[in-house]
Amino acid sequence: MDTVIVLFNRDLRVHDHPALTAACADARRVVPLFVVDPELARSTRGGFLVECLADLRDSLRRRGGDLAVRWGDPVAETVRLARELSARAVYVSADVSAFARSRERRLAEECARHRLGFRTFPGLTIVPPGALRPSGGGDHYRVFTPYLRAWSRAERRRMLPAPEWVPVPGNLRSGWPEGTWRASHPLLTGGETVARKRMAQWLRWCVGDYAEGQDDLAGNRTSKLSPYLRFGCLSPLELESLAEGGGEFVRQLCWRDFHHQVTFAFPRINRDDYRSRGLSWHDDEHAAQAWKAGMTGVPIVDAGMRQLRAEGWMHNRARLITSSFLVKWLKVDWRVGAEHFWKLLLDGDVPNNYGNWQWVAGTGNDTRPNRVINPIRQAVRFDPDGEYVRRYLPELETVRGRAVHRPWRLPSAVHGYPGPLVPLD
Ligand SMILES: Cc1cc2nc3c(=O)[nH]c(=O)nc-3n(C[C@H](O)[C@H](O)[C@H](O)COP(=O)(O)OP(=O)(O)OC[C@H]3O[C@@H](n4cnc5c(N)ncnc54)[C@H](O)[C@@H]3O)c2cc1C
Incomplete structure (x- = not known):
């Protein structure tokens, strides 16, 4: 084959990349392409993404290649570039979410319409x-x-090594979108x-x-x-x-x-209950806002929520405690919490975010759907000295030891920190 386009999505690497390796084996010229979704560029994950792309471009350039970057609808841009360069086929890594699958379907249809080959590969x-x-x-x-x-x-x-050589066409205009990118992440730098x-x-x-x-x-x-x-x-x-x-x-x-x-x-995992259990949720805006702000009055929950806000990341144990608190104690719909996590998490992805939320809510794959996690017991067990809580809750900085997990039991009030939204002991 003469030219093949490799459309990158959630596979921003050169090592062990089946679609890229296959393109290098099948074609005389290979066009690595990434099409930026403006919404993703502006999101929490935007700064990290742009670093991933810059690094991928460097790696490809070291191998004689390049990364074409376009802005807009991935299907339209891929087909446009394929026609511009008289490419014969488009290769992608197969993905699972409804959004990604619909993009793959549309791309397959457009490729067929323009007599372009289309192949999906494993790797995610x-x-x-x-x-x-x-x-x-x-x-x-x-x-x-x-x-x-x-x-x-x-x-x-x-497993596949990185290709030694990626032969791009001489007339490839690489491009780098001028749009709005979110700033870099404060703690983690993107890229392979x-x-x-x-x-x-x-x-x-x-x-x-x-x-x-x-x-x-x-x-x-x-x-x-x-x-x-x-x-x-x-x-x-x-x-x-x-x-x-x-x-x-x-x-x-x-x-x-x-x-x-x-x-x-079950691609509707981000919207519909995986197992419908007829649960009724409280439409409690006040509780949902307090949870998002890290002001529920339950220190371990608030520390997790503030870590999320400050770092775009949260420890897995804290994700379990905070999510369970929202759905099992405040009885707020899992979708409210999952959307908030989705917005703020640097690692936010559909299968893991929504899959875990449904697991916690009891509408997903947990074999014990009625499981209730007690946040205070968890706090005492997994943050025995209260160090995690004090790190994220300056209001409680001066409270020593595990007393920090039950500030409402202290003889004198802690200024600026609320009492618990629901009774816990
Ligand atoms: C409510 C909730 C929402 C979550 N949302 C996400 C999300 O959007 N994206 C995400 O990657 N993870 C999510 N997780 C899973 C888990 O919390 C994170 O993967 C983990 O905290 C990431 O930190 P790490 O890389 O240090 O994990 P490590 O403990 O070092 O684990 C290594 C890797 O294993 C995978 N992993 C670990 N735990 C899980 C798990 N429970 N489910 C699926 N994969 C797991 C991750 O890819 C992780 O990077 C969520 C968990 C909960 C309870």
Whole structure:
């Protein structure tokens, strides 16, 4: 084939990229393309995204290639560029959300209309969604443990090195949109280069301690690789293959695959209950606002919510406590919370955000849908000295030890901090 376009989306890397490798093998010229959605550029994730793109462009240029960047509708822009360069086909990494699947469908239709080939490739997950089916029937696994068993035994595709050479056409206008980009993230820099360094350090020094430290809220001892997995700066397959002995860590990567295969089978996961349980929610704007602002009067909940606001990231244990507090204690609809997380999380992606929210709400894949997490017990267990709470709640800075988890029990009032929205003890 003469020219093939590789449309990048959530796969912003050159290592272990099946679509890119196939294009380099199949075509004389390859056009790596990213089409910027203006909404994403302006969102919390915009600054990180632009760093990912700059890094991807550098990596491609070092291999003789380039990254074409356009602004607008990915389908229209891809077809326009394909016609401009007389390309023969478009290759993409398959994705799972309703939004991504509709983009893939439209692209396939437009390609057919313009007599362009169209192919999708794996790469976003370790085991492709839809590849594993329960023996009892059904098109996907609804429960995690049997999925984990099947997933652990499933064959892995061959991992691919980065292509040595990416031969772009001489007349390719690379382009870099002038639109509004969100500023960089204060703590994490985007891009495959940073991601690979972080992965290597994590695997060398920290993964061995993961099982013991994963719930240590103040210690912050998880990998923080989620934003890099979200944008595909890292291949999850490569991460798994290098994480030898990191059993508990690999189990978390399986959760990621699990939610992807659920979303693949149920793309409405961000809107509709996966399992309808006839729950009725309180339409309580006051409670929802207090929760978003980190002013519920429950310190562990408020610390998590303020971490989210300040850092665009939240520890997994805090995500569980804050989400459960909203749906199980305040009885506010999971969609309200999920939308807020979606807006603010640097790693926010459809399968993991909405899949986890539904799990917590009891409308998703939890086998114990009525489970209620007690935030105070969790606080005492996972933040025993109150260090995490004091880090994010300056009002409680002077309260020592675990008394910080129940400020309403203190003999003198804590100024500027509210009493709990709901009774907890
Ligand atoms: C209500 C709620 C919303 C969430 N929203 C998101 C989201 O939008 N995006 C996101 O990536 N994760 C989400 N998670 C899952 C989890 O909290 C984050 O993946 C994790 O905190 C990221 O930090 P880390 O990279 O240090 O994780 P580590 O503990 O180091 O885990 C390694 C990787 O495993 C995966 N992983 C870990 N836990 C989960 C999980 N429960 N579900 C799926 N994958 C997991 C992630 O890719 C993570 O990067 C959510 C969890 C909850 C309870």
